[in-house]
Amino acid sequence: MGLTKRIVSPADLRQWTSSIACNEILNLINSVNSKLVSRPIQDNLKSSKAIMLVCEMLDKLQQAIKDYPPDEQPQRFGNKAFRRWFTWLQENAIEIGSTIFHDHGTTDFTDPPMLYTGAVDEVSGYLVESFGNSTRIDYGTGHELAFLAFLTCLFKLNILKTQTDSGASTINDLLAVGLVVMPKYLVLVRLLQTTYRMEPAGSHGVWCLDDFQFVPFIWGSSQLIGSQHNPTVITDRDVVELEKDKYLLFSCISYIHQCKTGPFEEHSHTLYGISEVPKWEKVNSGLIKMYKGEVLEKFPVVQHFLFGSLLSFDKIQNGKPLGGSEINVGVGFSQQGFIPSNIDSFVKPISSTIQQSNQHGEKS
Template sequence: MSDSKAEASTVPSQKPVPKIKDISLMKAWKDSKAYREYTLFVQSLNRAVHGLKNSDTVPLSPTLDKLIILLNQLDSFIDQCPPKGRSRFGDAGYRDWHGKLEQESQQLLKDALPEQYHNYIEELNGYLCDSFGNSTRLDYGTGHELAFALFMLCLCKIEALTEQDSRAMVLKLFSRYIDLCRKLQRTYYLEPAGSKGQWCLDDYQFLPFLWGSSQLTDDGPIEPKQAIDERFYRDLSNDYLYLGAVKYINEVKTGPFFEHSSTLYDISNVAHWSKLNQGMVKMYHGEVLDKFPIAQHILFGNLISFDPVPKPTGEGLFKKPAPVANQ
């Protein structure tokens, strides 16, 4: 990443657009700079939160703090956009909320970011506005979650957030994002976008399970097989993304867990958290990044580039992930 900021600043900020128009472009996506950088980003954050609780005290930069405030403001819009009543999935009140998001987001980003980053706002705004669901289809899924993670990656690439923020990015910012998304899902009854239901992990999210399984360790408070048992996770769900996600599923779903969440039920049989975490990384590629129905909506611009990784060497494209304490 040493040169990425310079590279990015030489070209004007642009509104990011989808580029994976048909399935034949999936190979180009997997060979792209964006794919490589995003994969390294997810793994780097995965290592950063190893063994940590959401409530742990970690370095929190002023920018990250302001981004959390931005999410709080988006949350407050919900009260101004009440649900309108529905007959099936998706409450039309969500369109009001999303309209307000689009109307206010650029200004909110200006308020949150120091002026030197304001050149990038148009590009950042594309990812932010795509992070909370689709206002036409009234749905939300892992593709929107991916947009938020790309938003965080963009902030790192322009160095508005730095390596020092990596733990707080997951434990504080992403965790706040997930809370907001859950509130949106429940308030407006958003349809799970492209959901395989129990054949994937969850109707809406993936990353809380991925990063969340890194937070949990074999010498920690809970074993994988206890993670779906309310008696064990009840008091831990605020501190661990994985357990919070299981708790949320049990709040919104009824019927037997082994039916509505059969994959989570099956993998509770995995003996060690480290094994489970490795599986999550593989599954994230297999079920999210490498799936055309999701990839077709990914936005690309100057920061998240669809250009191929230069060959033969891929060195120096991305800042080497920081060595993490406790490893």
């Protein structure tokens, strides 16, 4: 089965938020989030073979940028050379994606069994969607969502594993997704953005969390729980630059400083508001709530999402996603669908709503 669009109107959002695909991706986000608590990025982390293959794949995509240098003539919206890099990705996605399957000749561990070629096709399809739109030459949270779908498929195929083998010297694959894969993915997409002057897709200007990313802020705030830094340091550029290689959130803020000029509180109003929140735990839970409202509930973002056999549009039942773990429907979803959130009250100001959501608990 090839990947297909199923979200064609805002009326499809309820089906989407109660779908297997949406819930399994959210389950991955929460699973990695819980693993990252108080875990800064460290040098020389030993990862599984599958994680290393994903990283090698991202390295190959990054190296290919050199083969498609930006056009020198003035261009108003993005550099059209990105389309040549993207065409190369489309033409080679199957071959590139298949390298991750290493010793997996079949995928008979899926239920129902899935042929190797079908699995590679779907995984590669999500990979292609993970780096931007070649027509508009833009990138945003919808493309980040596609990369999360790509990773979710690898867990469903048991290529990446939720459990670490007894006695293994490597870190858990869920932890490695946050500490190893996501930093490498960010390096790649940032290079694409700066090389080809990609536009933000669907940005809300100063009221958005960030022009390009969202999930690294969630995972980065989890990393900072229990650290020596409290949320006030978000506005301290010296601390941000000193710690950007250890924490995803600081890495994202450092990149914002590279791309934007002027006072931080003006060009990144929502992020500035986080500095007023007393604890990272509250920041983390508030950002998860905001992600559901600003990404998963927004038709302009999810209308481009593609569905297949691995991540289907079917309504969730008591399934076993991500290597056999039960789906957690207590993190903002119910069997009837997603409980809408009042995102305006969260964004303006973010700090008061984060505190309120933790005082009253999240609806489910």
